[in-house]
Amino acid sequence: MYVLYATRGSGNCFKPFLTLCQLSISFSVLEVDVLKGETRGDAFRRINPAGAVPYLMTTQGVGLGESNAMLWLIADGSSLMPQTALERAKSLQWMFFEQSKLEPHISPARFLGHIAPHLGKGREADIAAWREKARAGLATLDAHLAGNAFMLGDRYGITDIALYGYVHVGDEAGIAMQDFPSVCSWMERVREQPGYVPLSELCSTAKPFAAGHAA
Ligand SMILES: N[C@@H](CCC(=O)N[C@@H](CS)C(=O)NCC(=O)O)C(=O)O
Structure with missing residues (x-):
């Protein structure tokens, strides 16, 4: 299952979140608090050395940065992909x-x-x-x-x-x-698209990243 590291309110984090929701793909969200500086902390940098969210961990444990790159992976083979x-x-x-x-x-x-x-x-x-x-x-x-x-x-x-x-x-x-x-x-x-969810839902079921990771 995908794990999406995300921060509340972020338009970049919303992109993979919305794609996962619209394709009914299972995933969980770990909330990384930018305002508390968690993206720049050692614990998060051990996961993403670039210190930025969104960050996507695949089922195989491979990490991927850059929101738009994530869309190409998540939607691969689906009707949301460009065709030609x-x-x-x-x-x-x-x-x-x-x-x-x-x-x-x-x-x-x-x-x-x-x-x-x-x-x-x-x-x-x-x-x-x-x-x-x-x-x-x-x-x-x-x-x-x-x-x-x-x-x-x-x-x-x-x-x-x-x-x-x-x-x-x-x-x-x-x-x-x-x-x-x-x-x-x-x-x-x-x-109006099927499965659309608003940005306010991004971290609605998220677990806090800091709770599971030593600083
Ligand atoms: N080009 C990147 C931008 C990522 C980015 O700037 N993320 C911001 C949040 S939207 C961030 O992690 N900032 C953390 C920081 O500045 O410490 C993408 O599209 O994913």
């Missing part, structure tokens, strides 16, 4: 876009402006700059989704999950999401 060589290449194109034009801007603006605002004091200029960069990425995404129901056309899949992870919490990063109407319609369509 061109679709696979397009999927990777949008996943790299997500990791360079969206996630690095939405995530810190949300973390310092919404999740841990006490840490954002004095960082207002940085937060404003991240919001502007995120808006530029969202404009590109909006133009794409104006002509496509889902990221690769007509069919929902892992590319949508990869993009949705952080885009759907853009409002918590202080971004006026109504400025991107095609993105908003697409988010509605994603929420």
Whole structure:
């Protein structure tokens, strides 16, 4: 059974979580508390030397980092996978876009402006700059989704999950999401997919990582 190391509220951790749920795959979640610094502690680094979540442990005991890579493993052979060589290449194109034009801007603006605002004091200029960069990425995404129901056309899949992870919490990063109407319609369509569960469920049945691991 898969074990997903995750932190509460994380869009990156939500991606493999949602994929596992939608494919009805058995897994458990161990909650690693970023705010308490557990990702940087020795106990967690013995599991993932990169000190980041999500981290996925396979049934065979092989660890895998990077949220979007996890989607390719978890969904392999399922209806959520891109089907043709061109679709696979397009999927990777949008996943790299997500990791360079969206996630690095939405995530810190949300973390310092919404999740841990006490840490954002004095960082207002940085937060404003991240919001502007995120808006530029969202404009590109909006133009794409104006002509496509889902990221690769007509069919929902892992590319949508990869993009949705952080885009759907853009409002918590202080971004006026109504400025991107095609993105908003697409988010509605994603929420209508079978087996959809909200981000608030991510750690609802999780066991705390710290309880089972010496520091
Ligand atoms: N590119 C990575 C990003 C992973 C990442 O930045 N994770 C954050 C939480 S969302 C983290 O573990 N931060 C821990 C820390 O900074 O100590 C992915 O997509 O999985």
